Amino acid sequence: MKKIGLFLFAIAALAAGCASNGKTEGSQGSSETSNKTNEPVKIVAVGSTALQPLVDSAAVKFQAENPNYDISVQGGGSGTGLSQVASGSVTIGNSDVFAEEKEGIVATELVDHLVAVVGMAPVVHKEVGVTNLTQAQLIDIFTGKVTNWKEVGGADQEILVVNRASGSGTRATFEQFGLNGEVGMQSQEQDSSGTVKKIVAETPGAISYLALSYLDDSLQVLSLDGVEPSIEAIQTNDWKIWSYQHAYTKGEPTPEVQVFLDYLLSDDVQKEIVNDLGYIAITDMKVERAADGTVK
Numbered sequence: 001m002k003k004i005g006l007f008l009f010a011i012a013a014l015a016a017g018c019a020s021n022g023k024t025e026g027s028q029g030s031s032e033t034s035n036k037t038n039e040p041v042k043i044v045a046v047g048s049t050a051l052q053p054l055v056d057s058a059a060v061k062f063q064a065e066n067p068n069y070d071i072s073v074q075g076g077g078s079g080t081g082l083s084q085v086a087s088g089s090v091t092i093g094n095s096d097v098f099a100e101e102k103e104g105i106v107a108t109e110l111v112d113h114l115v116a117v118v119g120m121a122p123v124v125h126k127e128v129g130v131t132n133l134t135q136a137q138l139i140d141i142f143t144g145k146v147t148n149w150k151e152v153g154g155a156d157q158e159i160l161v162v163n164r165a166s167g168s169g170t171r172a173t174f175e176q177f178g179l180n181g182e183v184g185m186q187s188q189e190q191d192s193s194g195t196v197k198k199i200v201a202e203t204p205g206a207i208s209y210l211a212l213s214y215l216d217d218s219l220q221v222l223s224l225d226g227v228e229p230s231i232e233a234i235q236t237n238d239w240k241i242w243s244y245q246h247a248y249t250k251g252e253p254t255p256e257v258q259v260f261l262d263y264l265l266s267d268d269v270q271k272e273i274v275n276d277l278g279y280i281a282i283t284d285m286k287v288e289r290a291a292d293g294t295v296k
Contacts (some may be wrong), residue, residue: 009258013097041256043071047081047094049193050118050170050211051245053230054172055094055275058269062260066207077191078166085248086110086204091257093248110248117280119212119242120174121229123197123219129154130250138178141207145186149205153208159245161187162199162208172208172242178291209241212278231280237287244289245279 045055052075060070076084078095082105085093096118099107122138124130128149133141140146141159150156163184163193164171170193175183190196193214201204201218212229215221221229233239253261264271270281291296 002185006227008156017151017280019033020188033082038068041066041069041071042076043092043257043260044090045071045081045092045094045247046074046076046084046090047092048078048096048169048245049191050096050213050243051094051115051118051247052193053213053265054116054245054269054273054279055092055247057273057277059260060275061066062263066259069260073190077167078169078172082110082248085250090251091249091253092261095246095248096243098170098244098246099248100291101172110250111251111252113247113249113261113264114244114246114273116243116245116270117285118245119229119231119234119239119278119280120170120178120209121212121215121241122174122209122222123179123200123215123222124205124207124222125202126157126218126220127202128207128220130155130222131220132226135178135180136226138222138224139180139182142179143182143285157205160186160203160206162196162203163187163189163207164209165189165191169243169244170209170211174241177240177242198238199280215278231278234280235284237289244282 038287052073056073059073063069063071078097081093081095082099082102084090086105086109092206097104099110099112130149130152133152137146137152142161145161146152148156159161161184168191172209190199193210197210197214197219200208223229227233227239229239229241232243247261247264250258274281287295
């Protein structure tokens with residue numbers, strides 16, 4: 001009887017072990033599948049138009065390699081991205097600013113995924129006759145104290161200020177670091193970086209500001225106090241008008257979404273797309289900036 005009991009016990013133990021092993025293997029398989037699933041995956045990324053070209057380009061390349069993914073990238077501004085991801089309306093909220101900086105956003109409910117760094121620069125119509133301003137002159141222009149380009153050494157041409165909407169992270173960054181905390185005067189406002197670029201390029205006397213990823217020969221880019229808005233100057237904070245590019249999720253992302261977020265930090269993106277579009281890889285920065293603006 002003892003032998004039979006021991007035999008039955010061994011059979012039971014073996015069965016339990018097999019079940020346990022089957023469960024472990026199944027769990028690993030499930031995790032693997034969740035990261036490399038062939039099931040349809042829908043991702044909607046909304047927000048910063050400064051970050052939009054990078055995420056859009058990365059999404060196109062990623063979807064070519066992962067056809068089961070459907071990734072939609074839309075603008076609307078950082079405020080829109082943060083509010084929509086916080087409400088659960090979108091998968092990813094793209095932002096130029098920390099969630100802590102936006103009123104009404106519970107930052108503790110969001111998870112920050114730093115994607116890149118973007119520099120921003122003041123831009124003008126090519127015929128204003130100015131290539132450099134002091135920061136004091138820039139502030140005077142955007143606060144309405146200077147209204148003609150001849151007052152700062154340019155053509156006898158009225159200045160037309162084109163601003164970004166109040167929810168724009170680009171505007172928040174520009175006012176904080178370009179205007180030294182001053183708030184721009186009432187003027188026409190645009191939500192889209194692409195629209196701003198078109199208006200400044202086609203409107204005599206116009207001035208605004210854009211992410212470096214939008215700059216080309218259709219605009220005159222301004223230096224400030226003799227410093228040009230270059231990648232090297234941003235890396236050392238000699239050019240101070242820059243911000244992190246954040247991809248926020250509400251809580252931890254699902255494994256399928258994490259795969260795309262990981263791709264944004266891959267060499268394919270950081271060493272190719274980031275550089276090609278005028279952004280700066282996180283790892284190339286020589287300084288760090290906290291949400292309160294402190295640099296170390």
